Amino acid sequence: MKVAFATDDGSRVNAHFGQSPMFAVYNVTKNGGELVELRKLPVVVNQDEAGKIDSRLKAVEDCTLIFIMQIGASAAARVTRRKIMPVKVPFGSPIDEQVKRLVDMLQGKPPMWLAKVLRSEEEGTGEGEEANGIVG
Numbered sequence: 214m215k216v217a218f219a220t221d222d223g224s225r226v227n228a229h230f231g232q233s234p235m236f237a238v239y240n241v242t243k244n245g246g247e248l249v250e251l252r253k254l255p256v257v258v259n260q261d262e263a264g265k266i267d268s269r270l271k272a273v274e275d276c277t278l279i280f281i282m283q284i285g286a287s288a289a290a291r292v293t294r295r296k297i298m299p300v301k302v303p304f305g306s307p308i309d310e311q312v313k314r315l316v317d318m319l320q321g322k323p324p325m326w327l328a329k330v331l332r333s334e335e336e337g338t339g340e341g342e343e344a345n346g347i348v349g
Contacts, residue, residue: 214277214334215249216241216315218308223251226306230284230292230299231265236272237308243319246312266291273297277334280311298330 218226219233228234235253239246252272257264266288273279279292280300292299302311318327 214241214331215239215275216246216312217252217273217276217279218311219279219281220308224308226280226282226302226308226311227304228282230269230279230281230288231262233269233281236269236276236279238273238276239308239312241312241315241319243316245316262287270295277330278315280306280308296333298326 216239217236218239219228219230220226220237221228221234223235223237233254234256235251237251238249240249254268254272257268260268269288270291273292274295274297276297278298278300280302282304283301284292284299289299318324323331
């Protein structure tokens, strides 16, 4: 599965969803995680809130999870409607540690929220809808 991390340096989760200058996108499986790409967002002067959210949604639309420091309520609602699960982590959390933690969860018995997301992704249905919410 593809997982995005809101970051300003590519190594730590240290950005708010609506203000993140880029997302580090990883492919994460039971066997490990690897960086796919750093998706940098163009700087748009005087961009309104809806525009900021839209550009960031487009940047992570193919991801299953997004690790963020914070996310506003309207952005969280729009993210979850796209079947992307926002996961709040402490400011400055190293991305490599979050990837390892996720791999460990996949190798063991994933917590209920992750199991529902994975099941929904595998089935290609919206059955994981009740799992949508902010984790963390």
